[in-house]
Amino acid sequence: MAKYIIKRILFGVLTAFVVATLTFFIMNLVPGGPFLSEKAVTPQAQAAMEAKYGLDKPLFVQYLTYMGDILQGDMGMSLKKRGFTVNDIIRNKFPVSARLGGMAVLLSVLIGVPLGSIAAYNRGKVIDNIIIVFSTAGIAIPTFLSSTLMMYFLSVKLKLLPSLGLTTPASYIMPVLALSLYPASYISRLMRSSMLDVIGQDYMRTARAKGVSTFKSIFKHALRNAILPVVTYLGPLLAYLMTGSFIVEKIFTIPGLGHEFVSAIPSRDYPLIMGTTIFLACFIILMNVVVDIAYAFIDPRIKLK
Amino acid sequence: MSDYLVDIKHEKLSFFTPVGEVKALNDVSIQMKEGEVLGIVGESGSGKSVTAYSLMGLTADNGKIVDGEVNFNGHRVDLMTEKEIRKIRGKEISIIFQDPMTSLNPVYTIGNQIEEAVRVHGDKTKEEARQRPRELLTLVGINEPDKRLKQYPHELSGGMRQRVMIAIALACEPKLLIADEPTTALDVTIQAQILELMNDLRRKLKMGIILITHDLGVVASMCDHIAVMYAGEIVEYGTTDDIFYEPKHEYTKGLLKSIPKFQEKEYSRLVPIEGTPVDLLNPPKGCGFAPRCDSCMKICLERKPEKMIINADGTFEDMPDETEYNGKHYSRCWLQKKEQFELQDNAKGES
Numbered sequence: 137m138a139k140y141i142i143k144r145i146l147f148g149v150l151t152a153f154v155v156a157t158l159t160f161f162i163m164n165l166v167p168g169g170p171f172l173s174e175k176a177v178t179p180q181a182q183a184a185m186e187a188k189y190g191l192d193k194p195l196f197v198q199y200l201t202y203m204g205d206i207l208q209g210d211m212g213m214s215l216k217k218r219g220f221t222v223n224d225i226i227r228n229k230f231p232v233s234a235r236l237g238g239m240a241v242l243l244s245v246l247i248g249v250p251l252g253s254i255a256a257y258n259r260g261k262v263i264d265n266i267i268i269v270f271s272t273a274g275i276a277i278p279t280f281l282s283s284t285l286m287m288y289f290l291s292v293k294l295k296l297l298p299s300l301g302l303t304t305p306a307s308y309i310m311p312v313l314a315l316s317l318y319p320a321s322y323i324s325r326l327m328r329s330s331m332l333d334v335i336g337q338d339y340m341r342t343a344r345a346k347g348v349s350t351f352k353s354i355f356k357h358a359l360r361n362a363i364l365p366v367v368t369y370l371g372p373l374l375a376y377l378m379t380g381s382f383i384v385e386k387i388f389t390i391p392g393l394g395h396e397f398v399s400a401i402p403s404r405d406y407p408l409i410m411g412t413t414i415f416l417a418c419f420i421i422l423m424n425v426v427v428d429i430a431y432a433f434i435d436p437r438i439k440l441k
Numbered sequence: 442m443s444d445y446l447v448d449i450k451h452e453k454l455s456f457f458t459p460v461g462e463v464k465a466l467n468d469v470s471i472q473m474k475e476g477e478v479l480g481i482v483g484e485s486g487s488g489k490s491v492t493a494y495s496l497m498g499l500t501a502d503n504g505k506i507v508d509g510e511v512n513f514n515g516h517r518v519d520l521m522t523e524k525e526i527r528k529i530r531g532k533e534i535s536i537i538f539q540d541p542m543t544s545l546n547p548v549y550t551i552g553n554q555i556e557e558a559v560r561v562h563g564d565k566t567k568e569e570a571r572q573r574p575r576e577l578l579t580l581v582g583i584n585e586p587d588k589r590l591k592q593y594p595h596e597l598s599g600g601m602r603q604r605v606m607i608a609i610a611l612a613c614e615p616k617l618l619i620a621d622e623p624t625t626a627l628d629v630t631i632q633a634q635i636l637e638l639m640n641d642l643r644r645k646l647k648m649g650i651i652l653i654t655h656d657l658g659v660v661a662s663m664c665d666h667i668a669v670m671y672a673g674e675i676v677e678y679g680t681t682d683d684i685f686y687e688p689k690h691e692y693t694k695g696l697l698k699s700i701p702k703f704q705e706k707e708y709s710r711l712v713p714i715e716g717t718p719v720d721l722l723n724p725p726k727g728c729g730f731a732p733r734c735d736s737c738m739k740i741c742l743e744r745k746p747e748k749m750i751i752n753a754d755g756t757f758e759d760m761p762d763e764t765e766y767n768g769k770h771y772s773r774c775w776l777q778k779k780e781q782f783e784l785q786d787n788a789k790g791e792s
Contacts, residue, residue, distance in 0.1 A: 338543040345499060346558045346609065347531035356557075360548045435548055436593045 137432075140440040141425065148421040155417040156206070156410065160199055163409055170215040170404040189215060191406075202410065211414075212407035216400075222411035225396055230415075232302065233380030233392035239308065240315035240377050241370065247320040249366065252327025253354065256335060267324060274321025283314040283387045300389035311388045315381060319373055323366055330362040337361070360434060367434065371427035375420040379412075445512070446616060446649050447473040447496065452509035452519075454488075454495055463721045465491045465504070467673040473666075475616065478643065478650045480660030480681070482696065483670035486718050489653045492670070493619045495519075496651075497534045498526035514616055532562045535610035539622040541602035545594035551578075551605050552590030558612035577608040582638060600631035604638065611642065617649045624659060636663060657700055661685060666768060669693045672719045672729030679751075679770030689751055689772040691734045728775065736776055746773045 171177060171185050186192045190201060205212060211222035255267040290310060291299035298307040334340065335358060343353040380394025393412065400408035432440045454466035466488050473479050481489040494500045496513050498521065511519040514533050518526065538544045545554060555574035559565055565573065578586035581604040594602055603623060610618055620639065624632035640663055643650055654660055660667055660681070667684040669677040669692065677690040688694045695714040716733035719725060725732070731741040748760040751770045757777045 338538060338540060339546040341499070342538065342544045342606070342609070343546070345497065345530055345536045346612075347527045347529075347561050348557065349527065356549075357546050361546070437547055437595050 137429075137440055141429070144425045144428070148418070148425065151421055152414060152418050156203070156414050157199075159410060159413045160202065161195075163406060164195055164198075166404075168404050170406065189213075202407075206410075206414070211411040214405055214408050216403050216405045216408070222407050225408065226393065226411060226415055229391060229393040229396055230379070232390065233385070233394055234378040236302075236308065236311055236315065236384075236390065236392065237374070237377030237380065239312045241319070241374050243312060244316040244319035244323055244373070245366070245370070247316070248323025249327050249359075249363070251320075252324040253331050253359070253362070255324065255328045256331035257354065259332060267328070271321040271324045271328075274317050275325070277317065279314055279318065279381065279383050280387065282317050283310070283384060286310050286314060287387065302390055307388075311384050311390060314384050314387075315377055319369075319377070323369065326365045326369060327362065330365045331358060334358045334362040364431065364435060367427055367430055371423040372420055375416065375423045379416045379419055444474075445472045446475045446477075446514055447471060447479075447651075448510075448512040449492070449496075450510040450512070452492070452495065452511055453507045454491060454500065454504060455507050456501065456504045458503060461722050464724055465673050465721060466495070467724065468509070469670075469673070469675055470509075471668060471675070473617075473649060473651070476643070476647050476649055477666065478652060478664045480652045480654065480664035480667040481670055482654060482657060482660055482667060484655060484718060486721070487670040488673040489670050490621055491673075493536075493621065493651050493653055496617070496619070497530050497536065498523065499530075499536070528562070531558055531610075531615070532613040533615050534617045534619065535613075535615040536619040536621060537603070537606045537610050537623050540626045541599055541606050542626065544606055545602055547594055549593075550590065551592055551594065551597070555590075555605070555609055555612060558609045562613050564613075573612065574608070577611060578605070580611065580642070581605070581608045583608075599627055600634060603627060603631075603635055607635075607638065607642070611646065614646060615648060617651065618643075619651045619653070621653045622655070623652075625654070625656070632659070639663070657685075657696060669696070672724065673721060674729065674773065676730065676774070677770075677772040680768065683751075683770040687751070687755075687770065689770070689777065690730075690774045691736055691776065692730045693772075695733075728773070738775055738779070740782075741775050744775075746775045746778075748773050749777045751777070 169186075169191070170189075171182050177185075183192065190198060193201075202212070209223075211226075214220045214222055214225060217225065251267050251271070255264045258264045287299050287310065290297045297309055298304060299310075301307055302311075340353060340357060343357045348357070380392040380397065382394045382398040384390070385392040385395040393415075396408065397412040397416070400412060428440065432438050449469060449471045452466050452469045453464070456463040456465055469488070469492055471479070471492070481492065483489045491500060491504070495504075495506060495511055496518060498518060506519045509519070510517065514529070516525075516529060545551075552574050555577055556570060559570045559573045559577075574590055575586045578589055583589055583601060583604050589597070589601075589605075594605075597605065618639075623639070624635050627635060636659060639650065639652075642648075650663075652660060652664060664681050667679065667681055668675045669684065669690065671692050677684065677688065677693045679687070684693060685697065688697055692714070695712075698712040699714060701711060714733060719729045719732070725742070727740070727742040727744055728734070728746050731737045734741065748771045749757045750760050751757050751772060760771055
């Protein structure tokens with residue numbers, strides 16, 4: 137097990153390196169630069185700024201410098217937010233997004249798993265059809281639509297919930313709901329199909345023949361077998377939701393990492409683009425390792441080698 | 442209360458499917474005493490598993506008993522609710538399935554699964570429930586029980602898993618064990634071991650066994666009585682000797698002919714039963730086997746034959762209407778009456 141984890145982490149470092157390299161060169165292939173939009177900049181001043189941030193050097197030299205810095209844990213200064221290092225930005229913004237995303241993942245699992253199981257156990261009945269309709273709608277409705285509708289009805293019309301920021305506990309409700317709509321629907325569909333598969337298995341009939349109650353046969357015998365596809369989906373989901381959603385953060389004015397991630401691109405804030413991309417990549421890699429380990433705990437047939 | 446452990450009277454069971462009512466059992470009556478071994482043989486879809494499953498309410502959701510009575514150990518199983526049946530499942534009546542590879546839950550240890558069967562009926566103390574799985578594994582002949590209890594199903598061989606299934610079935614010392622093709626998925630050498638084990642346990646625990654199989658070799662070695670099923674009916678019933686040495690129904694004869702024999706020359710071919718089983722969505726008016734029968738008569742296609750008792754001297758008599766267990770050899774075939782028909786015809790001709 138320990139050997140497996142070490143191996144996976146080494147591979148993860150290699151993957152992160154490839155991601156960093158590709159991002160660096162692709163980013164520089166895109167026309168434009170960080171200082172072009174600023175008005176009335178004399179060519180001399182621009183050259184001076186580029187020299188200050190090392191952008192005047194050949195691309196390959198810039199790459200080596202950057203990789204050297206990042207190995208020491210330094211992701212550089214933001215070009216747009218003067219005085220902030222990329223490390224600072226991630227350190228400040230990530231906890232906000234992570235808390236929101238974590239709650240959304242939890243909510244998605246708590247809604248999706250029971251709904252999917254209920255649908256499977258009542259296959260073809262009214263309740264199954266209702267759940268299918270809702271989960272299909274949840275997958276089809278885009279976040280910006282559900283967010284704005286919620287905001288319009290709950291904040292503007294009924295004045296129940298605050299419409300922006302994360303100042304009170306109540307202000308978490310709408311962003312978390314908006315974030316979990318899609319994953320909760322998706323998980324309920326995953327759960328329904330894998331549960332249907334498990335219900336038809338011989339060992340479920342064995343449980344029934346032993347005299348085990350329906351409730352216990354679902355919770356003990358079916359759930360643990362049926363949950364694997366959901367666990368697979370949870371790894372990347374955790375990474376994506378915890379690093380923040382641009383749309384939700386924009387709509388609800390939340391100071392999260394997702395917003396920084398996307399807005400760094402049009403402003404050509406090179407160090408911030410690199411920093412957030414590498415951070416997201418590492419997070420996904422880590423979550424996948426965690427999922428693999430969780431797999432081995434859930435299903436003893438899976439051996440980590 | 443009847444004197445029998447199992448007393449099924451005129452059971453009719455149908456599966457209600459989107460295409461229509463599939464009449465899986467058509468007037469099945471079986472009696473069985475405590476400690477007896479009954480073999481049910483027949484081809485796929487003949488209703489042998491359904492008959493046994495209906496004894497413990499394990500038929501699929503769309504299967505309903507339409508008519509008749511199912512008595513087991515003093516319970517009217519056909520009238521019980523799911524909750525009531527659950528109390529006798531695993532306690533008074535147990536089952537082992539065909540495929541031991543898929544019948545155990547892959548994510549729990551053997552010990553956990555046996556202990557669950559012990560605990561579910563809750564009449565054992567904690568200490569007893571903890572000791573019981575070990576005893577059971579020893580009983581079914583698994584060596585190193587302590588090691589096996591901690592293992593998962595995928596770490597055991599097929600034969601070993603079937604032994605574990607038997608251990609689970611025996612957890613509460615049931616009065617009746619249903620063995621649904623227990624050896625079909627196993628290697629031939631393991632088959633013999635499992636049968637021997639079941640025979641041995643039956644003597645030790647004095648339990649009844651219903652052995653469902655399509656392998657006549659398996660029933661011959663174990664059963665007291667054999668019921669031959671075809672198209673949801675018992676077409677012939679008798680002691681093992683009756684069935685093997687004095688088969689009366691053409692279907693039974695066909696089954697016996699299809700067993701390979703050692704004395705035969707290597708070039709003599711096996712005799713198959715031609716044709717396919719009947720469609721139970723639209724069962725025929727007459728005898729279900731008639732379209733495949735070599736000795737089919739006109740009446741076979743028009744009227745269902747009644748049960749006829751076959752006496753030891755080869756004479757036959759009509760079976761009384763009320764099903765009464767007497768272990769007597771009976772069959773449902775018009776051929777028994779052929780002689781009588783011929784006499785009648787002659788009498789008509791003469792007059």
